[in-house]
Structures are given as structure tokens and as C-alpha cells.
Amino acid sequence: MTDATAHVRAELRDDVPLVATETPRLTWQVADAPGGWRQRSVDLTDGVDTVTLDTSDSVLVAWPFAPLAAGERRDVAVRVHSTAGESTRWSAPTPVTAAFLAEGEWVAEPVGLASPSRDAQPFEVRTRFALGDDVARAELLWTALGVAEPRVNGVAVSDDVLAPGWTAYRDRLVHETVDVTELVHPGENELAAAVAGAWYTEKYGFFTFTDRLYGTQPSFLAQVRITAVDGTVRPVAATDASWEAAGDGPVVDSGIYAGEHQDLRRTAAAWTPVRVGAAAKAGYESVPVPEARIAPPVRRVQTLPVADVIASPSGGRILDFGQNLVGRLRIRAGGERGTRLVVRHAEVLENGELGIR
Structure with a gap:
């Protein structure tokens, strides 16, 4: 037994345990392994069956268990064996949930x-x-x-x-x-x-x-x-x-x-x-x-403060975030009911004004 640890992931998403296929491919990584570590074989379990694969592959390996049913959940864990005869402990179980629809299940209308x-x-x-x-x-x-x-x-x-x-x-x-x-x-x-x-x-x-x-x-x-x-x-x-x-x-x-x-x-x-x-x-x-869905959706991942406030030649106020980015402005404003507030966005300045032409 070694102090190395393993972590397993199903398909391409690591933000949620959802998979879009009944036979999701598995990927695992070994951390804190001794120098020269090379995989000889791997044990995998889905909580129902346990299989051993004699392979050095560890990226997008074919699902070795019975196919998932729509909505089904299983916990997958991995134990990796090296060519030097050392083994990791069983990884913490990774939940895998079938996000796809059963045949004929979709009844929603637009x-x-x-x-x-x-x-x-x-x-x-x-x-x-x-x-x-x-x-x-x-x-x-x-x-x-x-x-x-x-x-x-x-x-x-x-x-x-x-x-x-x-x-x-x-x-x-x-x-x-x-x-x-x-x-x-x-x-x-x-x-x-x-x-x-x-x-x-x-x-x-x-x-x-x-x-x-x-x-x-x-x-x-x-x-x-x-x-x-x-x-x-x-x-x-x-x-x-x-x-x-x-x-x-x-x-x-x-x-x-x-x-x-x-x-x-x-x-x-x-x-x-x-x-x-x-x-x-x-x-x-x-x-x-x-x-x-097969890939992570768009999400808010960071909040950035305003880096600089610039007064434009026309009297406008330009908020400079110091970098190019994709996001939404979060503001707090006060004023009389019915006051109109206009916010425009641009990537560059032209003659000191927002380049929005």
C-alpha cells in the first residue's frame, strides 16, 4: 500500500455528477505517487460489481459495468496498482447520475x-x-x-x-x-x-x-x-x-x-x-x-471590482475593469421612480469615449 490517492470522474463534467450516456467513460488520476509510478492495472466498482482491468490507460476508459438506466445513480470508486507492485487505497466514491431521458419519457410541449x-x-x-x-x-x-x-x-x-x-x-x-x-x-x-x-x-x-x-x-x-x-x-x-x-x-x-x-x-x-x-x-x-447536457453550463465564476473610473470628454463615467472579460455588471443605484439608467459596454476606447460604433 502506498500513500498515493486516486480520484475518478465520469465523462467530461466535474461540476456535477450528471452523465448524458448510459455507458459513461471513466477517467482517474493518482496523486502523491512515488517517483516513477506507472499503472499496471486498476480495480473499479460501481457499488454493484467490481472489475479488474489490466491496462495502463486512465483517460476516458470504456464503462465496464451494466448500462445505467434513466435517472439511475451509482457510486464509482477506483483502486490503482503500479508496475512496482504498489497499490492506492480505494478512492472516495464518486456519484454518477444518469441525466438522460428514458425512451418515450419526454412529454413536455413548447x-x-x-x-x-x-x-x-x-x-x-x-x-x-x-x-x-x-x-x-x-x-x-x-x-x-x-x-x-x-x-x-x-x-x-x-x-x-x-x-x-x-x-x-x-x-x-x-x-x-x-x-x-x-x-x-x-x-x-x-x-x-x-x-x-x-x-x-x-x-x-x-x-x-x-x-x-x-x-x-x-x-x-x-x-x-x-x-x-x-x-x-x-x-x-x-x-x-x-x-x-x-x-x-x-x-x-x-x-x-x-x-x-x-x-x-x-x-x-x-x-x-x-x-x-x-x-x-x-x-x-x-x-x-x-x-x-454533456458539458458544464455558463456560470458566474468570479467577481471583479472596478479597477479605475474614467471621466470621458462627453461627461460620461467609464468603469474600467482592467481586463477583457465576459460578465454582467452588478450595480446599486438610487434615484426618483422612473429614472432611466443606461449602461453600455465596450472593449476599447476611441478618443476617450466607449468604442461602440
Whole structure:
């Protein structure tokens, strides 16, 4: 036995234990190994079976166990043996959870504003659903034609940003899988989301030759997978005609290129039955069954202070963060109700002003 330790990971994500395939590849690393350490073989266990592989490979090694079922969880551990006859201890178990859908499991339909007042109108959407006291696990499976920020009982389900991200909407959708067991309770629950068009409703092109490619309005798709204490699985709260939407919330307009207009005096109140089906452009009417995410989503990873405050020749105030970055400005402002605050972003200065032409 050596003091070296091993750590194992499934597939490409190390931020959560979710995998998008029934046979995820395994990767392991040995830390604090003596000089000249070379792997001769490895023992692997998923808590059900234990196998030994005579291999020096340790990166993206084929899954050696029975395939995972949708929603199944197993704990994988590794013990590595060297060519010198030394062995690591068993690693701490790494949970592996199947995030993908079972065959025929997806029943959610695209929903959105039934009577939008303009193209690419952001909206909020909600439904209520009842649960008993037999819930062992609750998982929110969701995606969007656009981007969304779902909430369960008023609490954001994750810290993802602009999820589920861009995709080739006609050919592939990515669904998020979020464990919301701690957010639900027996009795009535609410599932809601703020939704915007992002890439789905964006205009692409140059100058006056811009047009929307995928669709004219965003949509939201979601369902909750309930695993009962007896092991049975059922979907609840799937997006359908029973949901309601409102287009008068604080996000007035939103776009990847044009930016966002918020009116913090507004609260969603004009709730009406949803539109069911995608508001798609010709050629994009078909909505594919979504696939589980294979890579980490966009998240906030760092908070940076302002490095310098520059007075521009026109009298504006420029906040210099000292580096090129991707992020969102977090501000606290005071003023009379109805005061308009405009924030613009740029990478360079031109003659002392923001280079936004």
C-alpha cells in the first residue's frame, strides 16, 4: 500500500455528477505517487460489481459495468496498482447520475405567450402541481427555445447563466437536469420561469440585412420527474395548455446583440393561457426531443471590482475593469421612480469615449 490517492470522474463534467450516456467513460488520476509510478492495472466498482482491468490507460476508459438506466445513480470508486507492485487505497466514491431521458419519457410541449405584442417578447410562465408525501426524489428536466431561469416555489433552481445556451434548434436541443428534491414539499408547489429569446429569436446578418433565423417568439419546455419511495417514476407539471404566461414582467426586451431593457417598476400580472407549440420560422417547426447536457453550463465564476473610473470628454463615467472579460455588471443605484439608467459596454476606447460604433 502506498500513500498515493486516486480520484475518478465520469465523462467530461466535474461540476456535477450528471452523465448524458448510459455507458459513461471513466477517467482517474493518482496523486502523491512515488517517483516513477506507472499503472499496471486498476480495480473499479460501481457499488454493484467490481472489475479488474489490466491496462495502463486512465483517460476516458470504456464503462465496464451494466448500462445505467434513466435517472439511475451509482457510486464509482477506483483502486490503482503500479508496475512496482504498489497499490492506492480505494478512492472516495464518486456519484454518477444518469441525466438522460428514458425512451418515450419526454412529454413536455413548447409553451409561450399566446398573444405577444411584438417579436421576441420576454415572458414569465408558471404552473402549480400537487405532491404527496411519497416523493423520494424530484428532478426538473427543462429546456427552452431561447433562454430561461426556472424557479421552484420561488427559488432559482441553479446558478446557470443563459441556459440552456445556443444550439442548432432544428436538429438538437439540450435539456438541463436539476435535482429539486429540497425545493418541493407535500401539497401545492409552483414551477415558474422567466424566458427570453436569446439566440432563438436573434436577428443575424449585417446592417439592414438582418433577419430572425429560427423563430419569432421564445418558448419554454419542462417537466418534473418524480421518483417515489417505492421506486416508481412519473412525470408531473409538464408544459402544456394548463400553464399560464404573462408578458408584462420587469424584462421588457432582451437580445444577445441589442442588450436588455428592464423596467423594475413592473411585476408580471396579466396572466393568460399559454400558446402551445413553437413560434418557429419556416423550416424550424419541428422541435426535437432534447438530449442531456454533456458539458458544464455558463456560470458566474468570479467577481471583479472596478479597477479605475474614467471621466470621458462627453461627461460620461467609464468603469474600467482592467481586463477583457465576459460578465454582467452588478450595480446599486438610487434615484426618483422612473429614472432611466443606461449602461453600455465596450472593449476599447476611441478618443476617450466607449468604442461602440
